[in-house]
Amino acid sequence: MVFNYPDGRSYLNPTVSKNTHSVAKKQPSQTAAEKKTVAKNSFGNRGMRLEEAINESNRYYLDRRLAVVHKKPTPIQIVNVDYPKRSAAVIKEAYFKEASTTDYNGVYKGFYLDFEAKETKNKASFPFKNFHDHQIRHMEACLDQRGICFVLLWFSSLERCFFLDSRTLIHYWQQQKNSGKKSLPLAVIEKEGIEIPRKIAPRIPYLDAVDRYLKSKEGLFDGQ
Amino acid sequence: MVFNYPDGRSYLNPTVSKNTHSVAKKQPSQTAAEKKTVAKNSFGNRGMRLEEAINESNRYYLDRRLAVVHKKPTPIQIVNVDYPKRSAAVIKEAYFKEASTTDYNGVYKGFYLDFEAKETKNKASFPFKNFHDHQIRHMEACLDQRGICFVLLWFSSLERCFFLDSRTLIHYWQQQKNSGKKSLPLAVIEKEGIEIPRKIAPRIPYLDAVDRYLKSKEGLFDGQ
Numbered sequence: 001m002v003f004n005y006p007d008g009r010s011y012l013n014p015t016v017s018k019n020t021h022s023v024a025k026k027q028p029s030q031t032a033a034e035k036k037t038v039a040k041n042s043f044g045n046r047g048m049r050l051e052e053a054i055n056e057s058n059r060y061y062l063d064r065r066l067a068v069v070h071k072k073p074t075p076i077q078i079v080n081v082d083y084p085k086r087s088a089a090v091i092k093e094a095y096f097k098e099a100s101t102t103d104y105n106g107v108y109k110g111f112y113l114d115f116e117a118k119e120t121k122n123k124a125s126f127p128f129k130n131f132h133d134h135q136i137r138h139m140e141a142c143l144d145q146r147g148i149c150f151v152l153l154w155f156s157s158l159e160r161c162f163f164l165d166s167r168t169l170i171h172y173w174q175q176q177k178n179s180g181k182k183s184l185p186l187a188v189i190e191k192e193g194i195e196i197p198r199k200i201a202p203r204i205p206y207l208d209a210v211d212r213y214l215k216s217k218e219g220l221f222d223g224q
Numbered sequence: 225m226v227f228n229y230p231d232g233r234s235y236l237n238p239t240v241s242k243n244t245h246s247v248a249k250k251q252p253s254q255t256a257a258e259k260k261t262v263a264k265n266s267f268g269n270r271g272m273r274l275e276e277a278i279n280e281s282n283r284y285y286l287d288r289r290l291a292v293v294h295k296k297p298t299p300i301q302i303v304n305v306d307y308p309k310r311s312a313a314v315i316k317e318a319y320f321k322e323a324s325t326t327d328y329n330g331v332y333k334g335f336y337l338d339f340e341a342k343e344t345k346n347k348a349s350f351p352f353k354n355f356h357d358h359q360i361r362h363m364e365a366c367l368d369q370r371g372i373c374f375v376l377l378w379f380s381s382l383e384r385c386f387f388l389d390s391r392t393l394i395h396y397w398q399q400q401k402n403s404g405k406k407s408l409p410l411a412v413i414e415k416e417g418i419e420i421p422r423k424i425a426p427r428i429p430y431l432d433a434v435d436r437y438l439k440s441k442e443g444l445f446d447g448q
Contacts, residue, residue: 070324096315105330145331
């Protein structure tokens with residue numbers, strides 16, 4: 001049996017792998033690695049907390065058999081591996097690779113879900129630079145296949161989280177290429193997106209927004 | 225423009241990342257790492273070739289906008305990272321983690337696809353030991369959400385590839401727990417699965433089998 005905290009977090013610390021005991025002892029340096037990844041993506045430390053909140057929400061949904069959504073592992077290019085006798089292989093040289101897709105995908109009531117979570121400290125708009133060309137292309141390809149694609153936009157200074165479907169995001173993203181506008185105004189997100197009020201469990205109840213989105217598009221996703 | 229070989233393989237070597245030039249120069253040691261991963265999974269060297277064939281098929285489908293399916297990156301526990309000035313971060317210590325899901329997922333005509341590819345040198349049956357508890361649990365959870373879940377079974381000695389839906393696999397997997405039978409007879413796979421004749425492009429045309437499977441289950445996946 002798995003015990004959970006009241007907010008749905010699993011009692012077992014998910015960052016400590018059961019299979020790699022030696023790693024568990026070295027959490028501080030792992031945290032350094034994580035920080036770097038975060039810094040690289042320019043989300044700052046809060047970015048990691050956003051990821052954690054989404055991972056916990058995914059676990060909440062999984063445990064209750066409501067959806068199966070996972071974060072994809074960070075792609076890494078392995079160069080050199082050591083194979084000490086009687087212990088696990090140690091990767092001695094490897095590099096971070098750029099992901100070619102979004103971070104999260106899975107299945108919910110027969111629907112393919114695909115999303116990315118992004119964060120800004122801005123208070124009035126969401127910078128487009130958070131989205132990369134390859135992510136936009138991936139979303140377009142998934143939409144083509146009738147997947148449910150969206151982004152979760154977290155305004156950390158406002159503590160507000162929005163669901164915005166990818167079709168709308170791409171519409172403004174393309175406009176931006178012509179107009180040179182560097183960000184999506186909060187007013188537009190408020191109008192076109194769906195605000196996700198934070199809860200205790202799951203911390204980011206994004207499936208509520210997915211339900212509302214599907215309802216607003218009723219008929220469009222039938223006959224799959 | 226992307227050029228492809230006649231069999232659908234991309235002209236650009238996908239194992240050479242454009243962003244990590246130093247890595248590209250060191251292919252031999254990377255291959256050693258890959259070999260180890262393969263050995264660990266006890267697929268032998270051919271396992272890697274099966275993975276390559278599926279990755280190329282996925283690329284073929286993606287390029288032609290027929291489906292969006294990707295292999296998930298190998299999950300890795302990072303322990304120590306170096307940040308040399310003016311160059312990319314180098315992971316100095318990391319370990320392979322066990323995946324909690326199957327290897328491949330994506331979207332096809334509105335359907336969520338989720339599968340695992342396995343290989344045997346056996347000629348008369350497929351060993352159950354190729355499937356792990358957590359993979360079976362993941363498939364059950366995806367089936368619950370009306371995903372299309374299956375395995376691709378490759379008999380390397382026979383050069384025959386089969387699509388077997390996860391519901392059927394799980395049925396026999398559970399029987400095995402009681403009966404102690406250690407493998408699934410080829411005769412059963414021939415009867416219950418769908419053989420995938422290999423082609424030049426895509427090398428493993430698994431979507432043909434998915435289409436046949438969906439047709440055989442018509443009505444079951446409506447109303448999504």
